Amino acid sequence: MKNNLYSVVLILFIVASCSESINPVDSGLENQIYHHGNGSEPQGLDPHIVTGVPEHHILISLCEGLTIPNPNPNDMNGYMAGTAESWSISDDGKEYVFNINKNAKWSNGESVTADDFVWSWKRILTASLGSQYPDMLYYLEGAYEYHNGLIDDFDQVGVKSIDEHTLQVNLKNPTPFFLGLLSHYSTWPVHKETVLKFGDIDDRNGEWTRPGNFVCNGPFQLKTWELNNKIVVEKNPHYYDASIVQLNEIHYYPVSNVMTEDRMFRAGQLHLTSTLPSQKCPIYIEENPNLRIDPYMGTYFYRINTENEVLKDVKVRKALAYSIDRQLLVDKVTKCGQIPAYSFTPPGTNGYQPTTEIPFDPVLAKSLLDEAGFSEENPFPKLEILFNTNEDHRKLALAIQQMWQINLGIEVELVNQDWKVYLNREMIGDFQISRAGWIGDYEDPNTFLDLMRPNRGNNKTGWENMEYDALVQKANTINNQAERYELLYKAEEILIENMPVIPLYTYVRAYQLSPDVKGFSPHILDHHHPKFIYLERD
Amino acid sequence: MLTIFFKRILLAIPVLFAVASITFFLIKIAPGGPFDADRAVSPQVLKNLNETYNLDASNWEQYVDYMSGLIQGDLGPSFRFPGRSVTEMIATGLPVTFELAFYAILIALLMGVFSGVLAALKRNTFLDFIPMAIAMIGICVPTFLMGPLLVLIFGINLELLPVSGWGQLSGDKLLPSITLGFAYAAYIARLSRGGMLEVLNQDFIRTARAKGLTERMVVIKHAMQGGLIPVVSFLGPAIAGLLAGSFVVETIFQIPGLGRFYVEAAFNRDYTMILGTTIFFSAMIVFFNLLSDLAALWLNPRSRDA
Numbered sequence: 001m002k003n004n005l006y007s008v009v010l011i012l013f014i015v016a017s018c019s020e021s022i023n024p025v026d027s028g029l030e031n032q033i034y035h036h037g038n039g040s041e042p043q044g045l046d047p048h049i050v051t052g053v054p055e056h057h058i059l060i061s062l063c064e065g066l067t068i069p070n071p072n073p074n075d076m077n078g079y080m081a082g083t084a085e086s087w088s089i090s091d092d093g094k095e096y097v098f099n100i101n102k103n104a105k106w107s108n109g110e111s112v113t114a115d116d117f118v119w120s121w122k123r124i125l126t127a128s129l130g131s132q133y134p135d136m137l138y139y140l141e142g143a144y145e146y147h148n149g150l151i152d153d154f155d156q157v158g159v160k161s162i163d164e165h166t167l168q169v170n171l172k173n174p175t176p177f178f179l180g181l182l183s184h185y186s187t188w189p190v191h192k193e194t195v196l197k198f199g200d201i202d203d204r205n206g207e208w209t210r211p212g213n214f215v216c217n218g219p220f221q222l223k224t225w226e227l228n229n230k231i232v233v234e235k236n237p238h239y240y241d242a243s244i245v246q247l248n249e250i251h252y253y254p255v256s257n258v259m260t261e262d263r264m265f266r267a268g269q270l271h272l273t274s275t276l277p278s279q280k281c282p283i284y285i286e287e288n289p290n291l292r293i294d295p296y297m298g299t300y301f302y303r304i305n306t307e308n309e310v311l312k313d314v315k316v317r318k319a320l321a322y323s324i325d326r327q328l329l330v331d332k333v334t335k336c337g338q339i340p341a342y343s344f345t346p347p348g349t350n351g352y353q354p355t356t357e358i359p360f361d362p363v364l365a366k367s368l369l370d371e372a373g374f375s376e377e378n379p380f381p382k383l384e385i386l387f388n389t390n391e392d393h394r395k396l397a398l399a400i401q402q403m404w405q406i407n408l409g410i411e412v413e414l415v416n417q418d419w420k421v422y423l424n425r426e427m428i429g430d431f432q433i434s435r436a437g438w439i440g441d442y443e444d445p446n447t448f449l450d451l452m453r454p455n456r457g458n459n460k461t462g463w464e465n466m467e468y469d470a471l472v473q474k475a476n477t478i479n480n481q482a483e484r485y486e487l488l489y490k491a492e493e494i495l496i497e498n499m500p501v502i503p504l505y506t507y508v509r510a511y512q513l514s515p516d517v518k519g520f521s522p523h524i525l526d527h528h529h530p531k532f533i534y535l536e537r538d
Numbered sequence: 539m540l541t542i543f544f545k546r547i548l549l550a551i552p553v554l555f556a557v558a559s560i561t562f563f564l565i566k567i568a569p570g571g572p573f574d575a576d577r578a579v580s581p582q583v584l585k586n587l588n589e590t591y592n593l594d595a596s597n598w599e600q601y602v603d604y605m606s607g608l609i610q611g612d613l614g615p616s617f618r619f620p621g622r623s624v625t626e627m628i629a630t631g632l633p634v635t636f637e638l639a640f641y642a643i644l645i646a647l648l649m650g651v652f653s654g655v656l657a658a659l660k661r662n663t664f665l666d667f668i669p670m671a672i673a674m675i676g677i678c679v680p681t682f683l684m685g686p687l688l689v690l691i692f693g694i695n696l697e698l699l700p701v702s703g704w705g706q707l708s709g710d711k712l713l714p715s716i717t718l719g720f721a722y723a724a725y726i727a728r729l730s731r732g733g734m735l736e737v738l739n740q741d742f743i744r745t746a747r748a749k750g751l752t753e754r755m756v757v758i759k760h761a762m763q764g765g766l767i768p769v770v771s772f773l774g775p776a777i778a779g780l781l782a783g784s785f786v787v788e789t790i791f792q793i794p795g796l797g798r799f800y801v802e803a804a805f806n807r808d809y810t811m812i813l814g815t816t817i818f819f820s821a822m823i824v825f826f827n828l829l830s831d832l833a834a835l836w837l838n839p840r841s842r843d844a
Contacts, residue, residue, distance in 0.1 A: 044619060044620050127586055128590075204621070226630075228799070229703075229792075260789065260792050267700065267702075419805060420570025421568075421569045437576075457579070458578050
């Protein structure tokens with residue numbers, strides 16, 4: 001018995017000791033295989049169906065839109081030529097003519113044509129497909145109407161092919177951020193014949209995205225897909241810019257546990273992590289040379305239910321906002337380079353610099369609360385902060401609970417809920433104050449300010465301001481960027497003056513990157529085109 | 539024994555039916571739906587999605603629809619992963635979970651039975667106290683602590699083994715199997731010790747020794763057969779528990795098993811996936827309990843006669 005046990009232990013350790021001494025990061029260097037920590041298992045790989053960051057990381061290697069993210073962080077434009085090698089814009093900013101790269105090919109070797117874009121955009125605007133991003137194309141003439149069944153003829157939608165390699169797009173209004181929007185995956189093309197081989201135009205469940213079936217026009221093609229394990233993409237020899245693509249393969253790992261991902265990086269199994277255990281950030285800032293903290297176009301804020309009896313008074317909302325020390329929050333609670341937020345739109349977004357202020361002034365805050373009619377005789381009722389279960393949200397809520405208690409004498413209860421319960425309570429307005437975050441879909445303040453317009457599904461605060469709505473709407477009809485921003489600054493001021501949301505901090509993207517990875521530059525939307533990335537040891 | 543087998547199989551059908559029905563209505567009560575997202579979808583899109591997945595029908599209609607599919611072996615499409623059926627996803631994760639459970643139970647049995655029997659034979663000596671103390675640690679230390687500890691020592695500090703993965707790098711199956719197996723080894727050690735102590739005091743053991751058998755023969759041939767009955771009874775629920783409860787180890791070690799699908803389905807309100815995995819795990823629990831009962835019957839002649 002004893003001998004048997006010893007033999008088993010011995011065999012196990014022999015197996016273990018046979019393991020390659022070379023780890024994936026080192027071996028990846030020789031073979032140009034890039035190991036990418038990717039958060040969670042992607043929902044799928046159909047660019048018209050999926051939503052989410054992990055999906056984007058994979059799709060950006062497999063498919064390509066008319067424009068691609070610009071790897072140069074110093075360039076004002078966050079995008080550059082992709083499948084469209086050039087374009088012209090009419091003087092009124094409403095008509096775009098794209099010249100599609102004549103060498104652009106699908107991964108099966110067929111040419112990418114203007115018709116492919118027309119059909120792909122028809123697909124995402126087909127209501128029965130149930131795409132969650134059709135509004136990315138609502139800027140096109142007739143797109144909203146087609147998607148919502150007000151017109152049946154797709155020819156009335158503002159996209160058509162002039163010839164095989166020329167695509168004409170007509171917009172309702174001049175939309176200065178339109179080119180940036182085209183680097184979002186929902187606007188990317190899909191291969192018509194492949195999609196139709198496995199289902200109809202509106203089939204969500206077609207198997208065209210499986211390895212062996214998948215055809216798209218990006219620098220890589222799908223090799224294998226093991227659920228919850230990894231997705232491997234390999235270099236696409238038909239890609240028009242294949243000569244500059246240096247990576248041979250990218251391995252995407254759906255590591256949902258941040259601690260596991262951190263250990264994988266430390267053991268040399270990953271070149272890049274999707275995120276960082278937040279509690280380790282302050283230590284890593286001191287001693288981890290692989291830590292990267294990049295600007296990120298996102299705002300962490302608290303939503304206020306303006307239909308709530310006590311919170312409908314703007315003085316109360318301002319009192320709550322003015323009694324929060326944002327600098328203290330980022331210095332002592334989040335501790336990972338976040339920036340205190342004094343506007344809803346992150347400053348610097350494509351040259352947008354809002355001038356709004358949210359003072360930390362407990363005396364003013366207390367006097368506002370008094371003006372609202374609350375005093376020792378008429379104390380402010382207990383408030384609830386709703387957040388989804390997460391240690392970081394809890395810590396921040398605890399700090400704010402203390403600030404409101406000390407500065408305003410308000411008793412605050414913290415309510416954490418499962419993600420879906422939290423979303424549901426926000427959606428039906430069953431909350432007083434809830435934590436929220438918003439990451440821009442494209443590089444323009446509109447991606448934030450549009451959110452707070454009346455009847456927008458993501459407003460969720462019950463706040464409606466027609467002047468604000470008119471300003472944002474008008475801004476979207478103006479072609480001159482400076483004039484447009486003037487209107488948006490005014491809108492931003494109205495928003496902060498009414499305080500239906502309390503901005504707390506601007507996000508940063510904190511992650512670990514192996515020093516072997518080159519060509520990986522910070523990007524405000526965290527979009528990194530893999531054709532620029534390669535592996536090299538210094 | 540065959541009658542018992544068929545009787546239990548027949549009993550399992552209403553059990554599974556009840557599990558499916560209760561789960562179906564429980565998940566409908568839970569707030570939130572599969573298409574709720576941070577970026578709220580427009581009412582038009584939500585309507586289309588609900589139509590596509592028959593969620594616009596009444597709960598009763600959906601229930602009848604689901605159950606009729608279930609009878610034909612169709613667990614439906616996953617709501618979270620378009621284009622994937624629940625059956626396909628279970629079939630993907632199951633072999634991995636089975637393999638992990640197999641290695642874990644093997645390690646648990648080897649470590650547990652060996653230390654338990656040794657402790658019983660060397661009662662009240664260091665060879666009893668030390669394995670039992672280790673067993674107590676194994677019972678007390680949860681896998682979410684044991685896993686990272688082993689990774690830290692063998693993966694990061696000693697650089698002997700990979701810290702995650704399953705079948706990707708040589709030796710990557712070792713740490714998760716030990717982590718999962720260790721907790722069960724601890725239980726098995728204590729059960730073996732108790733069972734062996736009870737049997738070693740019985741007359742037939744004394745008779746065997748009086749007949750001049752070697753101590754090794756007495757222990758292996760006679761004592762262990764009776765002494766390990768509690769272990770065999772424990773194995774059924776243990777294997778079922780390993781299959782359904784490997785989520786933590788699968789997450790720590792990035793293993794593509796069924797446990798991760800199960801828990802993530804609940805968080806995502808992936809209705810069909812929750813139902814499919816719940817029914818499947820219930821069937822596994824029923825089956826392994828039945829197997830362990832049959833094995834215990836076979837090992838214990840007294841209950842077999844009864």
